[in-house]
Amino acid sequence: MTVSKLFEDEPQQWGLRGDPFLWRDLKSHFESTSLPKDQNELKTILEEAYENKTGYPLAHSEHFYIEEYAHGGMSSGKISPEFWRDVGIPTLIKRSGLRDDKKGEWVMKRIFLFGSLIIAVLLAYLVAWPVDIDPQKWEAPKDKGYVGNFAPNRRLADLELLDIGDIHGPEDVASRVIDGQLYLFVSSQDGLIRKINADTKEVTTLADTKGVPLGFEFDGAGNLILADAFKGLLSIAPDGTVTTLSDTADGEPILYADDLDIAPDGVIYFSDASTRWGAAEIGQTMAASLYEIMEHGKTGRVLAYDPASGKTWTVMEDLSFANGVAMADNGNSILVNETGEYRIHKLWVSGPKKGESKVIIDNLPGFPDNINQAPDGNFYVGIVSKRSAFLDDYANSPFWRKLAWRLPAALQPKAENYGFIIEMDGNGNVIQTWQDPTGAYPTTTGAHLAADGYLYISSLTASKLGRMKMAK
Ligand SMILES: [Ca+2]
Numbered sequence: 263m264t265v266s267k268l269f270e271d272e273p274q275q276w277g278l279r280g281d282p283f284l285w286r287d288l289k290s291h292f293e294s295t296s297l298p299k300d301q302n303e304l305k306t307i308l309e310e311a312y313e314n315k316t317g318y319p320l321a322h323s324e325h326f327y328i329e330e331y332a333h334g335g336m337s338s339g340k341i342s343p344e345f346w347r348d349v350g351i352p353t354l355i356k357r358s359g360l361r362d363d364k365k366g367e368w369v370m371k372r373i374f375l376f377g378s379l380i381i382a383v384l385l386a387y388l389v390a391w392p393v394d395i396d397p398q399k400w401e402a403p404k405d406k407g408y409v410g411n412f413a414p415n416r417r418l419a420d421l422e423l424l425d426i427g428d429i430h431g432p433e434d435v436a437s438r439v440i441d442g443q444l445y446l447f448v449s450s451q452d453g454l455i456r457k458i459n460a461d462t463k464e465v466t467t468l469a470d471t472k473g474v475p476l477g478f479e480f481d482g483a484g485n486l487i488l489a490d491a492f493k494g495l496l497s498i499a500p501d502g503t504v505t506t507l508s509d510t511a512d513g514e515p516i517l518y519a520d521d522l523d524i525a526p527d528g529v530i531y532f533s534d535a536s537t538r539w540g541a542a543e544i545g546q547t548m549a550a551s552l553y554e555i556m557e558h559g560k561t562g563r564v565l566a567y568d569p570a571s572g573k574t575w576t577v578m579e580d581l582s583f584a585n586g587v588a589m590a591d592n593g594n595s596i597l598v599n600e601t602g603e604y605r606i607h608k609l610w611v612s613g614p615k616k617g618e619s620k621v622i623i624d625n626l627p628g629f630p631d632n633i634n635q636a637p638d639g640n641f642y643v644g645i646v647s648k649r650s651a652f653l654d655d656y657a658n659s660p661f662w663r664k665l666a667w668r669l670p671a672a673l674q675p676k677a678e679n680y681g682f683i684i685e686m687d688g689n690g691n692v693i694q695t696w697q698d699p700t701g702a703y704p705t706t707t708g709a710h711l712a713a714d715g716y717l718y719i720s721s722l723t724a725s726k727l728g729r730m731k732m733a734k
């Protein structure tokens with residue numbers, strides 16, 4: 263198609279009498295000019311031709327006379343630039359049907375620039391926005407997954423669920439025979455300690471700590487000694503009276519008491535998961551644990567409290583989330599779960615090796631939580647979540663962990679449910695595991711074998727207590 267074609271239908275209204283002649287002149291001028299590809303190019307050649315033919319720029323405001331277009335009569339040969347600017351050229355452009363590519367390009371450019379700006383702002387936020395954690399470099403052992411001793415099974419699937427009343431997060435479970443009746447005790451995120459009659463299933467409340475009770479054990483006098491994440495080390499008398507045993511150690515407040523066990527001499531060994539990220543201050547135990555684990559500042563410690571002297575002191579420190587604690591070797595050592603490094607330590611607290619420690623099991627396929635002694639002297643370890651590929655891959659990169667910390671909570675690493683209880687001996691030799699890869703019963707923190715032959719399974723988030731009958 264030629265540009266000339268655009269001139270075929272003449273306008274009904276002209277500006278001045280010379281305009282039709284200019285129109286026809288332009289028509290023949292463009293006879294062999296093919297239509298350009300875009301509107302702006304067409305506009306340019308039309309304007310150039312107008313200027314060549316008239317000797318005036320299109321912007322010229324006055325009417326003018328061109329002899330060539332004068333064919334007699336009043337105002338003959340007069341050209342109206344106004345007509346060409348407002349009607350003539352716009353009509354021709356409209357007829358061409360050409361798109362205003364430049365405008366499209368301009369819009370695209372704007373969209374692109376705007377998009378880039380948003381991305382730049384997001385990146386700046388992700389890279390530079392101040393965060394409260396100060397992630398530390400470390401070498402995570404390569405996750406071998408559920409292999410060897412940890413080969414998957416479904417022995418923890420289809421747990422029977424026991425009602426614990428309207429509470430959630432039975433983080434630890436213990437049992438005790440009182441007046442010939444077996445009772446189970448569970449802690450909860452709601453602050454309540456619930457007492458459940460194993461026969462009648464009747465649920466009562468033993469105490470309200472007004473904090474977040476986690477690990478506990480009974481002492482020789484029948485007091486429930488409790489690690490409360492918000493309150494420290496507490497003792498709950500059989501009548502439910504709550505007493506604070508310790509809330510500071512070596513001049514530092516206990517910010518996140520987590521689990522404990524009691525030595526034959528009465529000394530209570532308990533973990534303070536983080537000395538930097540307080541459970542009460544953050545407002546929630548799970549959230550506070552993420553702070554300590556994402557940062558990997560290894561600020562956790564294990565404390566000892568002696569009821570005889572009322573003193574509290576540090577026995578172990580620099581732990582990445584100090585968690586489960588259990589006495590071993592007839593009270594000569596304690597086993598300590600270090601959640602953030604997927605391993606379990608043994609520390610001798612009395613006898614000839616006092617003060618020595620070693621790792622008895624490492625590179626676990628998940629985050630170890632509580633540890634409870636079984637009646638036969640073995641131990642049950644709860645694995646609360648699978649490992650996080652992100653945390654392992656970026657153990658060495660504080661930059662990326664900081665960046666992840668700026669993401670919305672939904673995009674951050676979090677606990678991944680996979681039911682997992684390990685039975686091991688006091689030297690870290692795995693005896694057996696109970697697993698549920700579906701994680702139907704979530705965040706398994708540990709297990710306790712009661713006198714009724716049931717293995718009770720605790721959880722950080724469940725609203726019931728899981729249990730399974732053990733073969734005789
Ligand atoms: Ca316990």
Ligand SMILES: [Ca+2]
Pocket residue numbers: 433476477520521585586631632707
């Ligand atoms: Ca725990």
